[in-house]
Amino acid sequence: MFGPWNSVASRFKEDFPGIMVQKCICHSLALCASEACKILPRRFEQCVMMVDNIYENLNDPLIFLFFNFLAWILPKFVNLNKLFQSEKSVIALLHSIMKETYEDLLYSFMKKCPDPFNCNFKDNTMFLRNEEMYLGYNVMLLIQKPEINSNKTMLDEFYEQCRQF
Known part of the structure; x- marks a missing residue:
């Protein structure tokens, strides 16, 4: 096209x-x-594709974290799509809503910068530490559970993939 x-x-x-x-x-x-x-782990995708095993796979703490992360972040994309498909005239709102959504996503994993539209995404010093990232309320609650919080390798993998998302 x-x-x-x-x-x-x-x-x-x-x-x-x-x-x-x-x-x-x-x-x-x-x-x-x-x-x-x-960016998400291949086994997460396989879990989603095999709906009959989904409840069994939800016992995997990493998979459960990703489900909760997606439950928080994907509605942001859906809401933008709804806005652009609106039957009403929303042109006056578009810039502010797009900017707000962009900054909401950006500042969930990066430090605030003077101009959010010119942040250097390759500068690791601008990334929030894992425990400072906000990935949704449910993820925050899950990470506080001892069985998840004690698995630092799994959490590091989870945070890094969410950051890349």
Whole structure:
């Protein structure tokens, strides 16, 4: 649809010089969420695909943490999609809601920076320490449980994958 050579967009540009063609923001948000999910452990995906074993897999503390993390973060993407699919005119709200959502996600794992749109995501010194990250209320409660809190290797893996998400 948007390729540079023989696409709908390139043909529109050829027939209507000066036209501005924009990709669907809802599709772009879905692609972002889908790409982010690739960071999650493969066994998490396998667990989700095998619905008949889901309750058995929820006994795995790492899997349960990821389910709770996704229960917190995915509605943020869904709410943005709903906004862009609204039947009402929401153009006046878009910038502030997108900015608020972006900062909410950003500051769940990074220190505050003067300009959130120019943060250096490769600068590890800007990352919050694991115990400072906010990944949802349920995750916070789960991490306080001794059987989870005592497994530092598992928690380090969980935090790192959430940060990459």
